[in-house]
Amino acid sequence: MSKQIQVSGLDAYYGSHKAIEDVSMTIEPRSITAFIGPSGCGKSTFLRTLNRMHEVIPGARVEGKVLLDGDDLYGGNVEPVSVRRMIGMVFQRPNPFPTMSIYDNVAAGLRLNGRISKSRLDDTVEESLKGANLWNEVKDRLSKPGAGLSGGQQQRLCIARAIAVKPQVLLMDEPCSALDPISTLAIEDLMAKLKDDYTIVIVTHNMQQAARVSDRTAFFNLAEQGKPGKVIEMDETSRMFTNPSHKATEDYITGRFG
Amino acid sequence: MTIKTEIREGGPATSRSASRRSHGEAPFRFLSTGAGVLLLGIMAAIAVFLIGEAIPALRADKGNFLTELTWDPNSSQVFGIGALAFGTVLSSALALVIAMPIAVGVALFISHYAPRRLAGPLGYLIDLLAAVPSVIYGLWGVAFLVPLLREPSQWLNDTFGWFPLFAGEGAIGGKTMLAGGIVLAIMILPIIAAISREVFLQVPKMNEEAALALGATRWEMIRMAVLPFGRPGVISAAMLGLGRAMGETIAVALIFPATFGISFQILTPQGNSIAANIANGFGEAGDIGRGALIASGLVLFIITLLVNMAARMIINRRKELMKADT
Numbered sequence: 001m002s003k004q005i006q007v008s009g010l011d012a013y014y015g016s017h018k019a020i021e022d023v024s025m026t027i028e029p030r031s032i033t034a035f036i037g038p039s040g041c042g043k044s045t046f047l048r049t050l051n052r053m054h055e056v057i058p059g060a061r062v063e064g065k066v067l068l069d070g071d072d073l074y075g076g077n078v079e080p081v082s083v084r085r086m087i088g089m090v091f092q093r094p095n096p097f098p099t100m101s102i103y104d105n106v107a108a109g110l111r112l113n114g115r116i117s118k119s120r121l122d123d124t125v126e127e128s129l130k131g132a133n134l135w136n137e138v139k140d141r142l143s144k145p146g147a148g149l150s151g152g153q154q155q156r157l158c159i160a161r162a163i164a165v166k167p168q169v170l171l172m173d174e175p176c177s178a179l180d181p182i183s184t185l186a187i188e189d190l191m192a193k194l195k196d197d198y199t200i201v202i203v204t205h206n207m208q209q210a211a212r213v214s215d216r217t218a219f220f221n222l223a224e225q226g227k228p229g230k231v232i233e234m235d236e237t238s239r240m241f242t243n244p245s246h247k248a249t250e251d252y253i254t255g256r257f258g
Numbered sequence: 259m260t261i262k263t264e265i266r267e268g269g270p271a272t273s274r275s276a277s278r279r280s281h282g283e284a285p286f287r288f289l290s291t292g293a294g295v296l297l298l299g300i301m302a303a304i305a306v307f308l309i310g311e312a313i314p315a316l317r318a319d320k321g322n323f324l325t326e327l328t329w330d331p332n333s334s335q336v337f338g339i340g341a342l343a344f345g346t347v348l349s350s351a352l353a354l355v356i357a358m359p360i361a362v363g364v365a366l367f368i369s370h371y372a373p374r375r376l377a378g379p380l381g382y383l384i385d386l387l388a389a390v391p392s393v394i395y396g397l398w399g400v401a402f403l404v405p406l407l408r409e410p411s412q413w414l415n416d417t418f419g420w421f422p423l424f425a426g427e428g429a430i431g432g433k434t435m436l437a438g439g440i441v442l443a444i445m446i447l448p449i450i451a452a453i454s455r456e457v458f459l460q461v462p463k464m465n466e467e468a469a470l471a472l473g474a475t476r477w478e479m480i481r482m483a484v485l486p487f488g489r490p491g492v493i494s495a496a497m498l499g500l501g502r503a504m505g506e507t508i509a510v511a512l513i514f515p516a517t518f519g520i521s522f523q524i525l526t527p528q529g530n531s532i533a534a535n536i537a538n539g540f541g542e543a544g545d546i547g548r549g550a551l552i553a554s555g556l557v558l559f560i561i562t563l564l565v566n567m568a569a570r571m572i573i574n575r576r577k578e579l580m581k582a583d584t
Contacts (some may be wrong), residue, residue, distance in 0.1 A: 056470055058374070085473030095464040099486035108482060114453040158468070164473065 001048040002029040002199045003069040003086075003168040005050060010064030011051050011228070012042070014057065019045045021228035023064075025044065025218060027169075030190060031201045034237065037220030038252065042229030043203045045170050046220070050201065051087035085113075087169040088162035093178050094154035096146035096161070102129075105157055109165040124164055132160035132209060133190050142227065152183020170200040188213050200202035207253055211241050219247040219249045270396065283472030308556050315549025322552065325337050327518050329535065331550035332543060339532070341518045345435075346531040346558065350503035352524060357447045358496055361482055364447075365454035370480060381455060388448035396512035399441040400433075402511070409523045426526040427491030433515045434523035440530075441509050446499035453498065457491030458484055490572050501562045507533035532558040 005027040013022045015235070020042035027033045035043040048054040049062050066073045066211060073083050106125045110116055129135040134156040138149070146157050155175060162170060172191075176184040190239045191200060191213050204210050210217050218234035233246050246251045251257055316323055318335055326338020364384060368377045408431035418424045461484050469479040511534035515527050536551045543551060 051471065053467065053471055056467065081475050083472050083473075084471055089471035091467065091471075093464055095462075095468040097465060097468065097483060097486070099489075108469070112472060112474055112478055161468075161472070255270060 002197060004029050004071075005169065005199065005201075006065075006067040007050075008065045010046070010049060010062065010066065012045050012054055012062050013060065015059040018228040020049075020220075021230055023231050025234055027199060027201060028216070029058075030195060030197070031198045031215040032195050032202060032213050034217045034221060035203045036064060036207060036210050036217060036252070037229070037232075038222075038257070039205075040225070040229070041166055041220040041222045043220045044173050045205050045229075047087075047173055047201060050169070050171055051089055052083045053089060055080065060174075065134070085109075085165060086167055087171060088165065088167035089160055090158050090170065090172045090175045092157070092174040094151055094158050096149075096154050096157050098145070098147045102138050102141045102146045102149070102157060105146040106160050106164050109161060125160075128160040129157075130166035130193070131163050132156045133186060133193070134160055134231035143150070149182070150178050151206070152186055153184065155187060156190065159187075159194075163198070167198070169201065170194065172200065172202040174203050174205060176209065184209070207241075207255075211237060217241070219244075219246070219252065221248055221252070233256060238249075308559075309414055311549050312474050312553035312556055315547075316553055318546050319550070327520065329518055329539075329550075331462055331547040332386045335546060337550050339554055340378050341520055341560070342532045342535050342554060343516050343557060344520045345514070345529055346504050346533070346561070347527075348522070348524075349435055349438045349442060349529060349531055350516075352435060353442030353446055354500050355502045356439060356443035357450055357499060360443075361422050361447050361450035361495075361499075362454055362492060364451045365458055366480060366484070368451075368455050369458035370476065370484065372442060381452075384451050386448075387444065388452075392445060392506060392509045393512075395441050395445055396509035399437055399509060399513045400472055403440060404433055406429055407434070407440075411436060421516075422522050423524050426523040428555050429527055432527040433513055433529065434527055435529045438510050438513045438529050439524065441513060442503045442506055445506060445509065446503050449502060450492075450499040453495035454488065454492050457488040457495070463485045490575065494569040494573045497565050497572070500571075501565045504531075504558065504562055504565070505533060507537050510534045513535040 002102075007026075008024045010023045011018060011225060035047065036135070037043050041217050045054060050108075052062075052065060054060050054062055064074075068086065072078065072216055073087075096102075097108060100108065103125055105130050107121055111123055126135060129138060134153060136158075137153060138144075146154065149157060155178075159170075159175075179187065188209065191202070194200060202213060202214065204211075214237045216234065217237045217240045219232045219240065221232045222229040222230050231250050233240070233244065235245070240249065241253060244253065315331065319326075319331075319336050319337060320334070321328070321336040323338050325340050326336060327341040329337045329342065331337040364380075368381050368384075372380060390508050411431040411434065414424045415426060415430045419426075439543040465487065466479055469482040476484055510529075510531050514529035514531060514534050516534065516538055517528040518530060519528060521528055532554050536555060539547065540551055
């Protein structure tokens with residue numbers, strides 16, 4: 001249920017502005033890959049190119065190749081919709097559907113795939129909420145609005161919603177930046193668990209978080225404001241944080257800029 | 259007001275900025291309070307005038323004002339609001355049924371489908387529909403729509419005559435409820451479309467992206483995120499449109515043949531409304547007749563008030579929902 005992503009020579013644009021340039025990397029299955037770097041360096045943009053959410057923004061486009069176990073996600077006959085069903089996403093701010101109950105939020109993606117029996121739906125919702133470490137907290141109020149949960153619970157609800165459709169990859173765009181430390185810890189524990197089944201990619205501004213949870217880390221940077229972002233280096237997380245091979249990485253990690 | 263003054267005197271009014279602020283405060287408060295009181299005064303004067311004019315006529319009524327169908331205050335003095343209120347509600351409901359799908363479709367197209375170059379002018383065009391004087395709509399309805407509808411009405415009657423709305427023997431087509439309903443629908447379309455568009459544009463981007471990231475197509479995203487979020491706004495837009503349709507006067511006065519009866523047959527030449535009846539009858543009405551028309555106006559006022567209150571309630575409930583979100 002977990003696939004490898006291979007990116008080669010990827011450029012992403014907003015209109016005529018080039019946001020990232022010539023990114024190539026391999027993201028291994030059943031592992032957590034973290035993207036770090038200063039604001040505006042294009043790491044979130046790059047994350048969104050991995051499930052074709054980048055092109056949702058008017059004028060945005062991508063050049064280059066993204067292969068999911070060898071299949072080009074930007075191939076001529078590939079529908080963005082089917083890409084997004086394989087590669088799930090969790091956003092910076094928890095975004096459960098405000099008009100839906102907890103149950104319906106988790107079931108939302110499943111219902112897109114056509115008719116599904118009530119009992120199978122029940123099972124998958126329970127399984128997904130358990131998978132997101134949320135079941136015990138909400139099992140007695142599944143019909144209550146998802147918006148009534150706390151921020152950390154909402155984010156776990158969003159993770160349950162994303163894994164309910166059994167994606168190959170889970171992309172997380174600063175999933176803890178709107179959460180308190182306790183909720184952050186809950187999400188990090190969850191990531192460690194989800195890693196057994198999914199390829200996980202996380203964008204984070206929190207260096208300790210990257211060091212704690214990820215197996216590999218990529219450092220993004222841009223030469224100056226207005227220039228496109230690039231990958232400066234990518235390596236095992238332990239090596240990146242102890243013995244980086246670029247001066248800029250070391251400066252960023254030790255807090256000398258960014 | 260006294261309480262406010264006390265608070266200010268009791269508070270730390272020593273700082274310079276506070277004294278400067280209170281300097282412009284008194285005249286402004288006087289002006290705004292005055293405007294509010296004046297408005298209330300005008301409202302009260304209108305109400306007193308209407309009720310005062312209506313009561314003598316209602317006393318003189320030899321029928322039951324609420325249920326009587328005929329309207330003959332000038333000679334036999336038997337008159338009632340029944341047929342007129344029915345015509346008002348039926349024609350407006352018909353207009354709403356016709357206008358809603360089109361208005362919501364247009365609003366969705368402008369907010370979520372149309373390229374930006376097209377969305378702007380299209381929205382402007384819809385707003386422009388609201389600027390056409392209602393008498394023009396009435397003339398257009400009589401001169402163009404009524405003849406145009408004759409054959410489709412006949413076909414509807416032949417094919418779906420078993421359905422009560424499309425039933426009817428004898429004359430089919432002409433100055434019908436359907437024609438009035440369509441003209442009213444076009445007239446209320448702009449306001450419903452404009453409000454719906456605003457509501458759809460307010461749907462948080464993050465909710466739309468949540469749906470898209472699950473692999474929803476654009477239409478599925480609209481069903482998952484946009485329509486549920488916008489529903490209360492669209493309902494209140496519909497209520498506002500309904501209120502307008504019920505109050506519309508000259509267009510329906512031109513189209514409706516001013517019959518007095520209760521019939522659901524929208525394809526036969528019949529129809530009337532409170533507003534149209536006032537426009538038609540005010541000129542040659544005597545004292546009792548005038549009072550009777552004013553009384554009918556009061557009923558129309560109450561109906562539209564109820565519709566607007568319902569809309570207000572829905573909007574308020576939505577506000578509470580939004581509070582729960584944050």
